[in-house]
Amino acid sequence: MRPLPVAAALALSLVRGAAAAPPRKEGYGLPFDASADGFRVDELIHFTLLAIAVIFVIVAGMLLFSLVRHRRSHPARYTPGSKTSIGFALGFVALVLLAVDGTLFMHTIVDMRHVFWNFAAAESHPDAVRIEVQAHQWAWSGRYAGPDGKFNTQDDVVTLNDLRVPVGVPVVVQLSSVDVIHSMNLPNFRVKQDAVPGDVTRLTFEARTPGEYEIACAQHCGPNHYKMRGVLTVLPPERFAAWLRTVEADARRAYDPEDAEAHWGWDWRTR
Template identity: 30%
Template sequence: MIERYIEQVSTYASDIDGLITLIGVIVGFWFVLVEVVFFGLIVAFREKKGVKAQYITGEEKHQKRWIGIPHELVLLCDIVIIIAAVRVWVNVKQTQPPAQETVRIIAQQWAWSFVHPGPDGKLDTADDIKTVDELHVKVNTVYHFKLEARDVLHSFSVPVFRLKQDAIPGRVITGWFKAKRTGVHDIQCVEICGIGHGLMPARILIQTPEEYGTWQAAQAATASK
């Protein structure tokens, strides 16, 4: 349902959407039910001629059922949500498939900088490719990212990946993603980081290995000039 409004481009986007949908359906069901009961009771027990108002303490067994039964059902729903959420959390955050590529992502006021491995395929070597506001990745490739912040708290978000990870000064946080379709999509900062917070958009370019190779060669040629 959610993918009708925003694409699912990472391998785990559908899992997260499924969880959000599950929570939405459960909460929505209870919301509608409670509102129907609430307004139904208001109308049913509105002031009537000859009927005296009374204060109900809710201590009678047949009255307490109105609280007790929904309470137990909601707890049951909570357990379902927790089980589903933990499964997704373990899949997305706790388990990292082996990296095929690694990139460094650096947040600062108010831009995103990226370090891509050069032709040697390794980070922190002389042929690294550094870009600002453009992250290039290969489709169908497991990427590990090393996320850093140069100044204050930021948060790296790629909405089509359903990926969001805080960046904290002094820490290097590792995460992963695998894009399953080519395209160009938004990167956002989703942690208030100063006056330019809303003005630091970047893009992720998901390319075929051939396109990525062409881009990488062009960057290497520019760097060698």
């Protein structure tokens, strides 16, 4: 095949880019945000970066000013400070605390309450997808309730390092662990939650962009921690329904009452 001229290749890539921007896999900046609410986290990170940059410029400017202004003509001497200088310092600290930390704190509380920890809203959605995840050294097992809608029954769908969710509806995950503390990290959805032996923890998110995304473990959980990777596949609703029908049929055929390792689920926790 003859190579495309550079200009034509560039034009083609621009057209392709405009049609559908593929999730970014590498480079600088935050991971591609495939979720409906990840922008809330990104806004806080960008606000923090901006605030730090502004404060850095102010402080560095003042230091530079003092350096240049006084140079060698200013012999060092101790001063306890004047009322004005102490007031200025305290005022600056109060301003940073209120404007930066206060803003971050208020937004965090509101976002947690209304979105990231709002399990009541997520669960009340008629099409909400519920998944049980069991973390173990060193993989993620997933469990879907199957046609009866109840977990830990014969028709459950059990997967390994493979979770699939539809786009546009809330997903609620209940998490546990059988050995050590793991942490389910979905960087493309801006959520992360510890999986703790003997407890059931939760996380919720809503996917916005179809694609394949990483499920990573964010707690160092043993020598093969780095291998603990799964794939979260976001599908259009009709393809998710088709996948579910297929794996439910497979699950009915594959059910083995003797296979104790596959029967790790629990009754869905409501609280």
